[in-house]
Amino acid sequence: MSLTISIDTMGGDFGPQVTVPASLACLKNNPTLKLVLVGDEAILTQQLGQNLTAFQDRLSIQHASQTVEMHESPSKALKNKKDSSMRVAINLVHEGRADACVSAGNTGALMATARFVLKMIPGIDRPGIISTLPSIHGHTHVLDLGANVDCTEEHLFQFAVMGNELVKAIENIENPKVGLLNVGEEEVKGNEQVKAAAKLLENSSLNYIGYVEGNSLNAGSVKVDLVVCDGFVGNVALKSIEGAAKMIGTLLKEAFAKNIFTKVAGLIAYPVLKSFKDRIDPRLYNGASFLGLKGLVIKSHGGADSLAFQTAIELAICEVKHDVIRKISEQVEQSLSVRKSA
Amino acid sequence: MSLTISIDTMGGDFGPQVTVPASLACLKNNPTLKLVLVGDEAILTQQLGQNLTAFQDRLSIQHASQTVEMHESPSKALKNKKDSSMRVAINLVHEGRADACVSAGNTGALMATARFVLKMIPGIDRPGIISTLPSIHGHTHVLDLGANVDCTEEHLFQFAVMGNELVKAIENIENPKVGLLNVGEEEVKGNEQVKAAAKLLENSSLNYIGYVEGNSLNAGSVKVDLVVCDGFVGNVALKSIEGAAKMIGTLLKEAFAKNIFTKVAGLIAYPVLKSFKDRIDPRLYNGASFLGLKGLVIKSHGGADSLAFQTAIELAICEVKHDVIRKISEQVEQSLSVRKSA
Numbered sequence: 001m002s003l004t005i006s007i008d009t010m011g012g013d014f015g016p017q018v019t020v021p022a023s024l025a026c027l028k029n030n031p032t033l034k035l036v037l038v039g040d041e042a043i044l045t046q047q048l049g050q051n052l053t054a055f056q057d058r059l060s061i062q063h064a065s066q067t068v069e070m071h072e073s074p075s076k077a078l079k080n081k082k083d084s085s086m087r088v089a090i091n092l093v094h095e096g097r098a099d100a101c102v103s104a105g106n107t108g109a110l111m112a113t114a115r116f117v118l119k120m121i122p123g124i125d126r127p128g129i130i131s132t133l134p135s136i137h138g139h140t141h142v143l144d145l146g147a148n149v150d151c152t153e154e155h156l157f158q159f160a161v162m163g164n165e166l167v168k169a170i171e172n173i174e175n176p177k178v179g180l181l182n183v184g185e186e187e188v189k190g191n192e193q194v195k196a197a198a199k200l201l202e203n204s205s206l207n208y209i210g211y212v213e214g215n216s217l218n219a220g221s222v223k224v225d226l227v228v229c230d231g232f233v234g235n236v237a238l239k240s241i242e243g244a245a246k247m248i249g250t251l252l253k254e255a256f257a258k259n260i261f262t263k264v265a266g267l268i269a270y271p272v273l274k275s276f277k278d279r280i281d282p283r284l285y286n287g288a289s290f291l292g293l294k295g296l297v298i299k300s301h302g303g304a305d306s307l308a309f310q311t312a313i314e315l316a317i318c319e320v321k322h323d324v325i326r327k328i329s330e331q332v333e334q335s336l337s338v339r340k341s342a
Numbered sequence: 343m344s345l346t347i348s349i350d351t352m353g354g355d356f357g358p359q360v361t362v363p364a365s366l367a368c369l370k371n372n373p374t375l376k377l378v379l380v381g382d383e384a385i386l387t388q389q390l391g392q393n394l395t396a397f398q399d400r401l402s403i404q405h406a407s408q409t410v411e412m413h414e415s416p417s418k419a420l421k422n423k424k425d426s427s428m429r430v431a432i433n434l435v436h437e438g439r440a441d442a443c444v445s446a447g448n449t450g451a452l453m454a455t456a457r458f459v460l461k462m463i464p465g466i467d468r469p470g471i472i473s474t475l476p477s478i479h480g481h482t483h484v485l486d487l488g489a490n491v492d493c494t495e496e497h498l499f500q501f502a503v504m505g506n507e508l509v510k511a512i513e514n515i516e517n518p519k520v521g522l523l524n525v526g527e528e529e530v531k532g533n534e535q536v537k538a539a540a541k542l543l544e545n546s547s548l549n550y551i552g553y554v555e556g557n558s559l560n561a562g563s564v565k566v567d568l569v570v571c572d573g574f575v576g577n578v579a580l581k582s583i584e585g586a587a588k589m590i591g592t593l594l595k596e597a598f599a600k601n602i603f604t605k606v607a608g609l610i611a612y613p614v615l616k617s618f619k620d621r622i623d624p625r626l627y628n629g630a631s632f633l634g635l636k637g638l639v640i641k642s643h644g645g646a647d648s649l650a651f652q653t654a655i656e657l658a659i660c661e662v663k664h665d666v667i668r669k670i671s672e673q674v675e676q677s678l679s680v681r682k683s684a
Binding site for chain 1: 476478488492534555558560562573574577579581585586588592596600604611613614618621622
């Protein structure tokens with residue numbers, strides 16, 4: 001099976017410097033993969049060099065004359081950047097010329113453009129952003145991560161339905177364990193939206209395990225496959241975890257850099273510390289999926305390096321192979337008809 | 343200056359087993375400290391043994407016949423447990439027989455009882471819970487941490503005013519840097535309450551530095567002394583950080599336990615890892631203060647060990663010495679009169 005991914009090469013903090021090497025690495029790793037690199041043709045041609053010939057059957061350039069800046073307002077990008085690499089890459093998905101699009105560009109603009117071009121799956125009110133975190137049990141999928149700062153119980157429920165299909169598909173789990181993020185595990189805890197969402201989830205066909213707390217994202221006492229929350233809480237949780245990991249890394253480095261003895265200890269412990277670090281390398285968790293759209297869009301971290309951007313492309317490949325959009329659309333339709341007839 | 347703290351000895355997962363040794367350690371470290379240990383007299387007398395005589399001038403037992411269970415509903419505890427160690431310890435503060443109370447008991451019951459017995463500072467709508475996290479810049483104070491799941495901008499503003507006074511007093515900082523937790527640093531980001539709270543803070547006399555993101559709690563690019571958020575978000579952030587730290591600790595241990603070579607490396611690196619671990623030892627950050635009440639109540643983590651509970655008592659001592667309640671009350675009165683006349 002051949003599949004095609006469009007790459008917004010100009011997005012992110014480093015543009016083609018990162019997106020091109022990552023694309024080439026993915027072409028090498030996936031013999032049937034086809035990529036359309038969208039961006040400034042002159043820059044891309046130069047950056048690709050002889051790879052253009054080496055991968056001529058599977059690699060093409062689609063010129064786009066504009067670039068969406070990282071801090072540009074989504075509405076301005078949507079209005080004024082109709083030939084941006086981001087927009088053209090999404091257009092390719094809409095036109096059926098690509099199965100998915102990957103961008104490290106401005107999140108707000110990417111979401112607004114994707115929503116405008118691809119449209120929503122009928123029955124879904126708002127798109128959600130889902131990503132993965134390492135955990136002591138393997139890893140945890142979390143949504144929403146920032147698209148929606150105020151959510152009703154219905155929004156949270158829709159996120160759960162969509163996230164559940166994604167996790168089922170890409171993890172090959174029959175009944176993912178779904179938890180609702182809250183400030184305690186007892187029934188009385190939480191705000192009104194969360195309590196009402198819990199009722200909807202209890203009455204659904206999902207494998208809803210109840211409320212989970214923030215520590216469940218990385219290290220809960222039981223494994224949870226999917227954690228659902230509103231975008232405000234999800235974003236704060238994700239960034240709090242990033243901050244904690246950064247602090248721990250910084251202090252660990254400082255401790256080993258203290259004096260000659262600690263430095264020697266550091267050299268001896270280096271291989272172990274390295275294997276530990278690789279296990280939670282955030283670059284291996286890069287890539288967030290926009291759920292609720294009629295096409296597949298993967299957002300990479302803006303500051304991604306080549307390895308991280310490669311992870312995001314691999315995620316896109318995985319989701320295309322598992323036909324995630326079709327599965328979500330069918331499930332949404334089914335859930336809605338069940339609820340309407342109820 | 344002599345000061346007196348009442349200890350709810352029966353609260354927490356381990357009761358007197360933890361609270362008594364911690365109390366004795368504090369008496370040793372603070373030569374003018376007086377403690378009233380509240381709980382089952384027979385148990386306490388036995389647990390204290392000859393220390394009762396050794397510290398006879400500074401240590402007394404106040405019998406209480408009941409114990410609030412860790413999962414008891416706050417309203418039931420308030421109604422049915424009028425002679426609980428928790429209630430009696432708070433009563434001592436109300437009666438002026440203690441300057442502060444420390445408990446590792448049920449948070450909801452402690453808050454409800456403290457609010458009922460001590461009453462709120464006029465002008466404050468809801469009590470907030472503030473605690474401290476380690477950060478690469480030293481540490482960060484955060485509130486609210488779970489008392490209030492739905493907050494208006496006015497509540498957030500009140501938390502900022504109270505937290506600011508606490509940080510000024512105990513950290514001896516003239517103008518603490520106050521940040522508002524949000525999903526981005528740009529003005530357009532966030533939900534309605536946060537945006538409205540930002541307006542109130544911009545127009546206040548506080549040293550408001552703007553929106554901060556989750557990573558600022560432990561490792562922001564600039565130091566922030568006080569981070570303000572609603573209790574839902576604060577609780578999730580705190581527990582997410584706990585989970586991240588736990589996962590990292592677990593994986594680090596696993597990496598060093600892998601085989602004989604990694605074990606040897608672990609032995610050599612042990613002193614360094616130990617000094618690193620001590621730096622972020624959560625037991626040294628134990629103790630959350632209830633703000634907005636007319637008396638001082640410190641909540642210890644329920645699972646605290648003796649060292650952790652000792653930290654919570656030391657926090658109470660520090661806040662009493664710095665006259666935190668009086669300073670907060672005065673500041674609240676002043677802020678309110680400024681805002682009324684505006």
